[in-house]
Amino acid sequence: MSSSPGMDSDPVPAPAPLPPSRLVSVRLTAWYWGLFSLSLLILFAFVYWSLDATLRKANAELLHSKVKEFADTYKDSGIAEIRRDASQKRSDEFLIRVADSQNRTLFASLPDGDPQGPSVLLALEARNVLPAERLFSIGLGKWGAFEFANTRLKNGSFIQIGRNASHRRGPLEHFVASCLGVAFPVLLLALAGGAFMADRALRPLRNLTETVQNIVATGKLDARLSPEKTAGELRELVISFDQMLEKIQALVEGMRGVLDNVAHDLRTPITRLRGIAELALRHPADLPACQEALSDCVEESDRVITMLNTLMDISEVETGAMKLNLSRVDVTDLARQLTDFYAELAEENHLSFSFTASGPCVTVADESRLRQAVANLLDNAVKYTPAGGSVQVGVRAANGRALITVRDTGPGIPREDLARVWERLYRGDKSRSQRGLGLGLSLVRAIAQAHLGECRVSSTVGAGSEFSLRIPLITSEL
Numbered sequence: 001m002s003s004s005p006g007m008d009s010d011p012v013p014a015p016a017p018l019p020p021s022r023l024v025s026v027r028l029t030a031w032y033w034g035l036f037s038l039s040l041l042i043l044f045a046f047v048y049w050s051l052d053a054t055l056r057k058a059n060a061e062l063l064h065s066k067v068k069e070f071a072d073t074y075k076d077s078g079i080a081e082i083r084r085d086a087s088q089k090r091s092d093e094f095l096i097r098v099a100d101s102q103n104r105t106l107f108a109s110l111p112d113g114d115p116q117g118p119s120v121l122l123a124l125e126a127r128n129v130l131p132a133e134r135l136f137s138i139g140l141g142k143w144g145a146f147e148f149a150n151t152r153l154k155n156g157s158f159i160q161i162g163r164n165a166s167h168r169r170g171p172l173e174h175f176v177a178s179c180l181g182v183a184f185p186v187l188l189l190a191l192a193g194g195a196f197m198a199d200r201a202l203r204p205l206r207n208l209t210e211t212v213q214n215i216v217a218t219g220k221l222d223a224r225l226s227p228e229k230t231a232g233e234l235r236e237l238v239i240s241f242d243q244m245l246e247k248i249q250a251l252v253e254g255m256r257g258v259l260d261n262v263a264h265d266l267r268t269p270i271t272r273l274r275g276i277a278e279l280a281l282r283h284p285a286d287l288p289a290c291q292e293a294l295s296d297c298v299e300e301s302d303r304v305i306t307m308l309n310t311l312m313d314i315s316e317v318e319t320g321a322m323k324l325n326l327s328r329v330d331v332t333d334l335a336r337q338l339t340d341f342y343a344e345l346a347e348e349n350h351l352s353f354s355f356t357a358s359g360p361c362v363t364v365a366d367e368s369r370l371r372q373a374v375a376n377l378l379d380n381a382v383k384y385t386p387a388g389g390s391v392q393v394g395v396r397a398a399n400g401r402a403l404i405t406v407r408d409t410g411p412g413i414p415r416e417d418l419a420r421v422w423e424r425l426y427r428g429d430k431s432r433s434q435r436g437l438g439l440g441l442s443l444v445r446a447i448a449q450a451h452l453g454e455c456r457v458s459s460t461v462g463a464g465s466e467f468s469l470r471i472p473l474i475t476s477e478l
């Protein structure tokens with residue numbers, strides 16, 4: 001088989017590869033980084049809130065214990081002791097106030113160095129203290145507040161201890177500063193990590209794109225990805241892609257092979273046709289020679305037409321387009337008639353024919369197609385079996401199928417060629433001396449497939465071959 005020059009060339013100019021796009025990578029990184037930042041922010045806010053709540057609680061407990069302490073002192077020793085106590089245990093942070101039942105200040109000690117002390121005292125005096133109130137606060141504009149613990153004594157007077165809430169600001173500000181200090185490098189690290197992970201995750205897709213672009217640019221289908229370098233779901237994609245490439249490559253190579261063979265096999269009869277016509281044109285006056293040339297031309301044309309028709313029949317089966325003209329067929333009868341016909345035809349070859357059948361074997365099939373298939377098997381047996389050999393034809397029903405076997409004592413087929421005999425336009429090396437197109441067995445297989453059947457071959461070089469055709473036994477029309 002020769003390959004025709006120019007078959008491999010790609011007539012369509014390959015499009016320039018697209019510039020690599022990182023849009024998905026950038027988006028993935030941005031999404032990851034955004035979500036990470038949001039989570040970090042939520043975490044910091046939660047810790048800030050818990051810290052603030054803890055500090056508030058601790059402050060309230062402290063104020064309560066102080067109020068209780070002063071209340072005990074007041075009960076035991078009166079206001080003079082409180083005054084003494086307040087100046088002794090004096091704490092610069094606390095505002096201590098004792099008020100009578102009319103909320104008139106009996107005693108007040110202001111926090112040291114807190115300019116807001118006097119105004120808070122005034123606010124306390126102006127305020128209606130509810131008897132059951134234990135904790136309250138007095139606001140000092142936007143950010144500040146004084147938090148108070150309050151207790152009412154039996155005689156109706158109040159003891160109030162307060163503290164500027166700004167004492168909590170220190171630890172909270174420290175916390176915010178620490179968070180900001182940590183957040184910056186952490187966010188930077190998250191951005192770099194996100195970009196790295198997105199790049200890593202999308203690498204197999206980029207390889208895939210590169211491979212596809214490479215195939216588009218060069219037309220070479222032998223490029224493959226490396227599944228061993230990919231993990232998870234993308235590994236399955238890479239494996240499937242490689243398998244797809246494998247199949248496409250096999251298909252394209254198969255088609256190229258068929259095209260090469262068809263081109264080669266058409267060239268021979270057409271060159272012959274041209275030669276015959278040219279020769280006849282040189283001697284237009286020689287009528288008998290011209291007539292012979294014309295008859296040769298018809299013969300050669302028939303050969304080309306047969307070849308093209310057979311190729312189209314095979315394609316029809318492969319694409320599911322072959323229409324079967326179904327009817328009831330007795331396969332035994334059909335095979336016997338063909339055996340008789342070929343036995344007569346091969347008389348001069350001194351081939352002995354035998355036919356065995358277990359009885360009528362009726363199925364629903366396209367009779368002319370089935371006849372064509374069995375005839376092709378018999379034709380090959382006659383063609384390849386040397387004089388003196390024998391051809392045995394058998395028909396029987398087995399496992400719901402009609403089994404037709406054609407066994408000969410021909411040269412046999414080498415083991416390595418057995419699978420190839422069904423290929424379109426395949427001809428064994430030693431068979432080229434015989435007439436033939438290399439399409440007979442491909443058509444037999446196509447007809448068997450169209451009938452939902454199959455065909456097989458077994459052969460021993462030097463001893464002969466056995467071809468079998470299996471057609472399902474169907475008794476009612478499909």
Ligand code: ADP
Binds near residue numbers: 441
């Ligand atoms: P053709 O006979 O026109 O060459 P086929 O498709 O019928 O094409 O057969 C393909 C090839 O299979 C043949 O060229 C031949 O090498 C081999 N072959 C087919 N039938 C036989 C047979 N009965 N004995 C030996 N070889 C055979």
